Amino acid sequence: MPVLPILVSAAAPASAEAEKVSLRYYDDIVSRYHGRPALQQEIVAAQAGYPSDDLVAPTGLLLLARQGRAVLGCAGMRIRPGDIGEVTRVFVEPTARGQGVGRLLMQNLESESRAQGLTALRLDTRTDLIEARSLYALVGFIEGEAHNTDPYANHWFRKELR
Template sequence: MPMEIEFRPGRVDADEGAALAQGMRDELFEIYDGLRLDGPDMPKAGPEELSPPDGSFLVGWSGGAAVCCGGLKRLPDGACEIKKMFVAPSARGQGVARTLLHALEDEARRLGYAVARLDTGPKQPHAQRLYESEGYREIGNFNDNPVATYFAEKQL
């Protein structure tokens, strides 16, 4: 049975949202041999991009603990990009990532987006499998992410 999660607006640079986003940065730093997500060559996904009116950042709560996060940012062509999806290690294997993806898609629809895009890297095959199982279809490199090898979109 999937974990019950309550999603609330958060900030990528404050409180539990910042702690989860830092956990994601630390994990990717290990997985990708020193990758710095906030480096100059990486797509931007900070507080400016992941805040209203065109963006959003959600924190998922279960049992009083923040267990996941993810954000949306507007792309130049009017689609949105899902960014900073992260599930705390203690909450993995319980359907949280899928629940988070659905919450982000719902938030994108609420903000008026008709298309969601995302990417992931070669050392995260589980993420690619999740996205494919949820109807994302591979497209070309839309965001110049130098690490990603899988780029996809879904009609919302």
């Protein structure tokens, strides 16, 4: 059976596909944070604390990586003052990790950001999200000073686009 290509395209955050992958993203990060499987109410509370309705033009973007009907991951970006894109919601399904899905999502996000005239991308993450930190370094992000006060962030990255 032939392997289907991985395609990346924009999606509405309120779409059924985006909602499902968002819940899996929050399940993953909440479970890692607590060191145990997350409870449903913890997942829903985390998702409610970080709304995604602004991940649509003209304020942002949400990308989904698909292989056939399967959604393998997502990556979002919010446009901030100073022509900066703030990367958020980067997630790859555990079964798809190590296959270049994260890199493909980040490359597409960077391409879209350049097309919108943004001059830099920035993001924050946590120490326990080891795969994410490795991905960001792999695609050229440099760790630096804090750019926000998110209580769950302890690593901040930036990438100049010009």
